[in-house]
Amino acid sequence: MNPLRGREISSTLVLLSALLLFGGCDIVGSETKSGPDPSLELSSSTVTFDEYTTEARLTLVLYNSDSLSWSVAERPNWLHVAPDNGVVRGRDQLSLRVDTTQIVGGTVASEPLILTSGEKKDTVRVTKEVPRPLLHLSTTSFHLDELRRSDSLTIESEYGHEIPWTIQHKPKWITVHQSDSTSVTASMSMSFTVDESLLPYGSDNSNQIDIR
Structure with a gap:
């Protein structure tokens, strides 16, 4: 065999091996790992007003993200929520206030307050006792x-x-x-x-x- 021809074949094999080696590194380097999804948690799943109280607060706590948009999707007509939407960064608070004129006296009203953040829905059961008016x-x-x-x-x-x-x-x-x-x-x-x-x-x- 021609010695020059043999050196050409050896150089070609070395080049192919190098391409395969670096090509493999490129494939490994393209793999990515996703972290946990953002999660918005509420301080309580129930809020109860007795006959003497009409105001309360609810805390929002954000995990696995720097910020997350949220909004009130559903609320009782006798409950005012402020704010009713926003962007939470770490922790935020909602003010809840009951309008007792919208509830029949002598009854107990209990309805859901629903908050959405992305595709997630959180439900808080809100209850208010209204005594018979005098x-x-x-x-x-x-x-x-x-x-x-x-x-x-x-x-x-x-x-x-x-x-x-x-x-x-x-x-x-x-x-x-x-x-x-x-x-x-x-x-x-x-x-x-x-x-x-x-x-x-x-x-x-x-x-x-x-x-x-």
Whole structure:
């Protein structure tokens, strides 16, 4: 065999081996490993308001990412959430506030609050107890005499609920001045005047007015 020809074949084999070796390194170097997916966790899966509380806070904690967008997908109509969307970076807080006027008095409301982040959904069960609303009067008695022939009182609705009311009894010598409304949502005033023509001169009368 020609010695020059043999050296050419050997050089070719060495070159092919080098190409295979470096080619293998390129294939190994192209492999990638993905880390864990971003995860948004809530501080609690339930929020309960008793009859005296209307505000609470919920904490969002982010894992495996620097930032993540989120939004409120569903909430009860009686619950205000602030903010209702945003980008959490590490940790954030939501303010929850109950509007008791949207819940029937004397009941317990329990509905879901749903937050979404990417394809994930988190559900928080929100419960609020609302006691039966009551009417409150600014005074339970007043005294009228020859110098003071009128007086007034204020009717207030507890928890801001609309409450129907009516005067079921009053003495005939008392005239009631009021608005045309027969229900109260927050508060309203009512005044009374004595009709002296219906009282015997020099008499001392005591009676009551029933409002229910």
